[in-house]
Each structure stands twice: as C-alpha cells, then as structure tokens.
Amino acid sequence: MWSFSHIANELHEWLSSIFNPTWTLVIEMVLAGVAVIGLFAGLGLVLVLMERRVAAWIQIRLGPNRVGPQGLLQSLADTLKLIVKEGLTPNGADKLLFNIAPFIAMIVAMLLMAPIAFAKDFQLWDMNIGVLYVSAVSSIMVISILMAGWSSNNKYSLMGAMRSGAQIVSYELSAGLSILTIVVLTGSLQISDIIHSQATGWWIFKGHLPVWIAFVTFIIAVTAETNRAPFDLAEAESELTAGFHTEYSGMKFALFFLAEYINVFIVCAIGATLFLGGWMPFHIGNLTDFNRVMDYIPSSIWFFGKTFFMIFLIMWFRWTFPRLRIDQLLNLEWKYLLPISMINLLLATAMAILGWHF
C-alpha cells in the first residue's frame, strides 16, 4: 500500500492522464532528479544524526539534545552553519582543481544512486551491468580525493590523498571479488535479477560458507573504500589533522562530508541488495502463511531496514576499533583478504556448478 512502487505507479498514471507521453517522461525525470537531491540532503542529515547518536550511546553520553526535540534538528543547524561559512581557497592552491574536487565527489555519489532498487519495481535505471557499473563508478571517488589532496598545496593533504589512493585501489579488488561471488551464484549482473534470485531466501541464508565469507570481506572492503574508521587513514586526525580535506571549509567541506555519508549509504545498499535480498521480504521456504505476513510489510521498509542495519554495523566498527597503520592496512588486503576472497570465489564457483546451494 505505502510502498514506493505503488506511489510511483499512481503518479505515472496521473501524469499520463494529463500530459502526452513525452512530457510525462520529462516531468518524471525532473521529479526523479529532485527526489535524488532531496534524498541526498535527507540522508545526509539522518546519517549524521545517526552517527552522532550511535557514537554518543556507545561512549556513555547523551549525544545531541539541544536543537529541536531530542536534538533531531542538530544536523540541520550544522548544515545552516556550514552554508553561511566562508569557503576559503588557500593562496598557493590550484584553484580550479581545488574547487572542482568536492563536486566530483558529489557527482560520483549521485551517479551511484542510479541502479539501486529502493523498493519493488522502483529503480531509476535497471541496466544489465548494474553491479559492474557500481564498482566501476565508485572507483572514480579516488580521483576527487587525489585532486583535493594535490591541489590543496598542503603536505598533510597530499599524504592523506596518497594514502587514500593506495587504500581504495587495493580494497577495490576484494570488494569486487566478493561481489563476484554473488554474481557467480546468480548468473547475472543485473540488480533486479539478483534480487529476484533471492525470492526463496536471501543469499546470506542459502549461500552457505562462501557467501558468509564474501559478506565479511565485503563489509571490511567497503569500510576501507569509504575511508571510514578503522581504515580512515586518509583523514586520520591524530596523524594528518584532517587528511585530504584539511584546507576545505564551509560548503566545500560539507560536500565532502556529505559525499562520504552518501557513499556509506550506497555501499550498504549494495551490500543489502547482494547479500540480504534488497527489498525482498524475509521468506522461509514453503511456510506460505508466514511468507504472506512478511509480504504485508512494504518493500521499501525492508530495503531501508536492511541498509540501515548495514550502516549501523559500519558505525559500530568505527566507534569500537583503533585505526590501522598504512602498511598493516595494505598487509590486511594483500595477505589476508585477497587470498581469502580468491579461494572463496573458487568455492562459490564450485558450489554454483554443483548446485549445492538451495
């Protein structure tokens, strides 16, 4: 009833009854764009608040509780502050690159939004290479970080950017391999195919050992890829003050900040799609009554519930673990995660050929 697909269909029918098909398409595209930007702003606010609350409760504090009821408007107030702040450009900086970098980070995050299925039949662009597209586009992120670090004309920024480059390029591998595990089991790169293949059970339940290993590898790899603690070496504040965004202020800083959170959301959404079935409700084999009850919960709630569970996991990591050192970070990838995920891919392939999964 209240699922996104239902609303979208209503809207489509209503628009079609007023305009001709071309105008309908144009209006729908504009609406989608506005919705994505709105989603961005909304997600940014919600995730920042969520992060601060999670951190506070773990750290036996109360967290934001001054602005608005229960401090809910805190991140709105912060955004307002950042908007009215002056965006400084340092004297020796490469002005063009310095100013472009945060927008590239933002554009990458926006592009990644395209193939994500937010609810049943609610997807901006269901392309046949969906998963490949996500892993390809997300690596553009490193360019914006390198640009920011280089153009700032600051040694801390440069070191942060170089660290980040090494880190993202390495962890791309095991993230890709763990995604590949699911692709092998499904036999398709298309997001909708992957979700539909989980109608009888999510991959995390029916995939046995290879999928569990892939899930753990995926979480570690994406935590590193989004530069979040314990892999936040690019901005390690006790070593590099703030890493690649040391020189940024005002809204340009806020864009980096927002892009980081959006990226977290997207990788968690991809994780939820691949391993936890996306918007697919929780089904158990042939228990039709149970399955029908589960179907009553709207698919958008399933999707956001799973995504936020993954986001909580990543936040939980951040507020528990100390940071790794740069050589240990690369050791972890090349000596542990990469061999494990390669062997795991072999296992998954064998399993897919022999049909051992449910």
Next chain:
Amino acid sequence: MFIIKYIKEVYRGVKSLLVGMKRTLYYFTHHKEIITQEYPDNRDTLVMAERFKGEVVMPHNEKNEHRCTGCQACELACPNGTIKVIFKNELTPEGKKKKAIDKLVYHLELCTMCNLCVEACPSDAIKMAQTFEHSVYDRSELTKILNNPGSKIMDGVE
C-alpha cells in the same frame, strides 16, 4: 604448520575484535550507564562540594559586621597580589583614632584559588565560596570589594 598458524591467527584476531564489539554493544543498549550531566539544566539540583574553592568572600552578619581586623596576613600570604587592604581611620566611641579597613580589594582575575589567604587569616574573616560561574563581559567586574559598604568590625574581634 603454516596454514594452521595462519588460520589460528585469523581466528584470534577476529575473536578479539568481536569481544570489543560486544562491549560497545552493551553500552549502546544500556542507557542507564550514561554519565552525562546536563549542566545548565540541572543548576537547581547541582550541589557543589562544601570545600570547593570558587572565590574568596567575607561573611557579614545581619548587623552588617565582619571579622576582618586588617592585619594584612592574607595580603602577605597571597602569591599573586590578589588581595589589597586599604585602610581608613575611624573614631572609636571613646573618641580615639583607630585604624580599620576601608576596602578589602580582591582581584578575582588574578586569583588561583590556592586557599593560602584563608589559611593565613587569624580571625576567620574570609572564606572560600562555592560559586563557579565567574564569567563577565568586562574585566573590571572581576575586581571585587569584599566588605559591604558601611560595614564595621564585629565586637570582640581583635
């Protein structure tokens, strides 16, 4: 063997991480452990320790009398020159001239709350108050005169 050592290493590492995560999850779910004091909101119920050294005050009784004889012991004891005693000549009822304090000037901005003046005072004329909200908009407001206007020394205090 190499592979067993490798697996053991991974197992131990993951276990240590899970132990830490269990601990943080405990605090995430147990909100009664929160220790935050919401300071400006709890001002009515906030009780400072009775010995807390906030600022130097001179207690007066209801007849506007204090116990300060003007012996300057506090002025000498102070390491920072926080206290200055200014004298005036007063006529006693018998018509004799008597030295008494006019003003006991106290510079709160110089004070380090070391309690040495209170220790040095032989007649217990000054003591430490438990106030702590000392911020003001102008520095001159921090220079205080401890004796009330028109106050006299208490009878029997020498």
Next chain:
Amino acid sequence: MLNEALKNKITGLLPTATFEEGGEWLNIQIDPKDWLPFAQQLRNDSDLNFDYLFCLTCIDWKTHLTMVYHLSSTTHRHNIVIKAKLDRDKPEIETVSHIWRTADFHEREVYEMFGVHFLNHPDLRLLILPDGWEGKNPLRKDFEDPINMIKL
C-alpha cells in the same frame, strides 16, 4: 658505595677535586678544565658506574656561575653531585652529551637560560626561547623584562 668510600676513590681519580661537607650526597668541586676526562672516568669505571645523569643545571651566584651535575648509578645506587665554577662573563665547559645523552637537551636549556657555552656540543641551538632571541639569559639574576615580568 658509601660517601666515604666514594671520596677516597674520587681523590684517587682526580687529586685536585675538593669536597664540600653537608648535604645528603657527596659534593665534589672540580675545575671546569678537568671535567671531560673526569666525566668519562665516572661513567666507565666499573666501581663507580655513574650511568644516570638525573639533573643538570646551573646557578647564577652573581659573581660566578656554577654548573651542577647530579649523577646516579642504576647498578650501585649511589649518588654524587659535581660542581664546576665558571667565569660569569665567558662561561665555557666541555659538553658531556656523548657520555650521557640526556645532557643534550639539558645543556641546550642551560645554554639559553644562563648563556653557558658547551664546547663541542653537536647541536647547540635555542630550544625553548624563540628563534632569534637576543638579549640577556632569562634565569640570570640580572635579567629584567618590564613587559612580561610582574613584580609584586
């Protein structure tokens, strides 16, 4: 080793040393010229083995400066105090920073606070005072700073 035994031992090493009575530790007054070889003997002699220089400072006596070295041994647990009288106008003494590494920083501190020149010190630069400090040495008795020093 007890003070008396130390006294005998040190008289053997450096006959020109004079001893001050009083105080809990043995006070030895030496000539600054004898300091470097004497220091090496103190550090390397197995009976003495003064391997821990726990305090290095200087005193301005208005007529002269006195370098004070507090030495201790982590193996024998005995302590001595070495004092060397320096000329106030041209204070110079050999560095001991290669014998006790901790002297490096302490000598730099004494250098800027009292103006004592440590000969052959590897890196005798200002440590605490701002670069380009000119003027008197702050811990000398005749130092005056009308702006930053508050007289009570």
Next chain:
Amino acid sequence: MFEEVGTTTEGDIIINVGPQHPATHGVLHLVITLNGETIKKVEPHLGFIHRSIEKMCESLTYRQFIYVTSRMDYLSSHINNHACALCVEKGLQVEVPPRAQVIRVLMDELTRIASHELWWGAMAMDLGAFTPFFHAFRERESINDIMEETCGARLTMNYMVPGGVMQDLHPDFQKRVKEFLQLYKRKIHEYDELVTGNIIFQNRMKGIGYLSPEDAVSYGCSGPAARGSGVSCDIRKVYPYEIYDKLEFDEVLETAGDSFARYMIRLREMQQSIRIIEQLIDNIPDGDFQAKTKAVLKLPKGEFYQRVETARGELGVYIVSEGGTTPYRIKFRSPGFSNLSVLDHIARGSKLGDLVAMMGTLDLVIPDIDR
C-alpha cells in the same frame, strides 16, 4: 642527534607536527623529516607555554611556591606539590605527623590512577579509537570528585603544605574511596576488552619504538618509559620517601622495551596503586594533619634535593637556599623533558602513524616539559 643536522635528500618532506596538532596533546612543536611515510628525523621545538616557573619561584616564599608547581605537570599536581613540600621539610627538619603522611600517600596514588586513566583514554584516541577516552573519564571523574570533596579543587589542588596537608580529610573520604575501588574493579576488565586485547591495537603497539635499557638510562628516561625497558627506577622503591618503604607493592617491570611494554607498565601500575590504597584506606592513623611550623618559613643556607616518582617518572626538586624566606635558585628536573629527548632516537625509521603511538606511550605533558 649526532648525525649532521639537515641531512635531507631529494624527495624528503619536512612537516610541522604542531604546535596545534591533535596528537601532541598541547603545544608541542615537532619538525619531522619524512621519506614517504618513514620518519628520518624528529626535532622538538619547545617553549610555546614556557612560563619560567623556576624564575617565578625565586620571588615566592616557601609556602607560596608550592601552588605554582601544580601548573607544571597538571595531571599529577599532588605529587609535584608533595615533592616541593618534602624538599622544604628536608631543609626545615620538620617531622610530619603520621596521619599527614598517610593522607599524602593516599592522595598521591589516587592522582597516579587518575593520571594513568587520562593517559589510557588519550592513548587510545591517538590510535583512532574514541570510545575508551570517555570510558576512562568515567573512572577519573570519581577520583576528581573525591579530590574536590577533600581538597576543594579537581585538578590544581594545592593541598600539600610544608609540614602536612592543608585540611583534614573529609568525613566521607573513606566511603567515597571504597566506592571508587568497587567501581574500578567492576570496570577494569573492559580496558582489556576494548583496547589491550584488540588485535589492531596490539599490532600497532608491539615492536614499535624499541628503547634499549642502556639508551633508556643514557637518555635519562624515568618512570614507565624506562621501566618498559626493564630499568628498575621507581623512586618509591629505590630511594623511598614518606612511608613507601613500609608499604607492600611491586615495582612493575617489563623487558620488551617497545610501546606495548610501556603501555602494559601503566596499566599494571594502576593495580599497584589500588593495592597501596587498599592497604592504607582502613588504617589512617589519628592525630594531627599538620605539623606546627612557624608562620614565616626560613630554610637554612644550603642545597636540598628531593626526588619523587610522579605518574610520568622521576621529578627532582633542587632548592638552593641562601637562608632567606625565598629560594635563591630552584630547579625542577621534570620527567617529561628527558623522556621527550628520546623521541628522536626511537622514532627514526618507523612510520608516521607510529610516531603518534610512541608519543602516546611516552605520556608527554607539555607544561611539564616547558615548565
């Protein structure tokens, strides 16, 4: 230090860590020469908060100068005050009443625990884990409350006076300390769960910043920094003062000499402090809390030196008296100053991230270094 200064080759980066930097916990300025991520040289620049306490003390009387020393190593201000009071008492030949001695030792050990708690939180924060900082402050807060109740202040107490302590213990003191001990024992295992046992933390700390025993002594290191290398240098054991020779506690020693050993020393030292407090808390003798002293103190002509063990290492107070009411010259041998000088030696060849860990385990308090 003994290579030619400024031996930078092409491709080296020189970065300023500090004076305003999150890892320096204050205003320490380190000029670091880096080759990629590897440290080639660390050069400390000091003096950003130098207040010349030694010069200030020359114009203060023997009662007054004690309060200034709280501002040196503000985390163990009680122990600094204790050192000064002991040194003045040594000159005055005053016998301190037994009650005052016990109170002083109790306060010292509480301060030591509080200081190590803060260090533990800050150490974890240097390595990027924020949560332990708040958990450490929970225990530290209850010590501060005890201090506030008895001494009237939370950080710079000025509770020690020559001849004893300024005020008697608060009636609730014993009850509050016992409550603290219970809280501490209930929470101590969390330290291991959150930080010590953590595989990331252990990998970051083990084998980092190795300091050999010979170098530790030569560089004048003291306290946990030297004991981590196996050098027995606890002044409380080696040159006992006050009543430490009558108490049962162990000098904590580790032999590895790396950052993890220095970390473990401090954690284990907290247990020893707890042990001392448990011995004393029910056995506080009755009597005066302060010996009778003259209103104006005059030290005889001579030199007096007192060594005490602060939370960071050996603090020496060296008073040169000319027989007046103020010291002629006073020198504080601060532990942080010597411990800092070893940083260049141990940091060379390690990674930038390790430098932060090493600075954490040396437990530098900048006002202590700058005085």
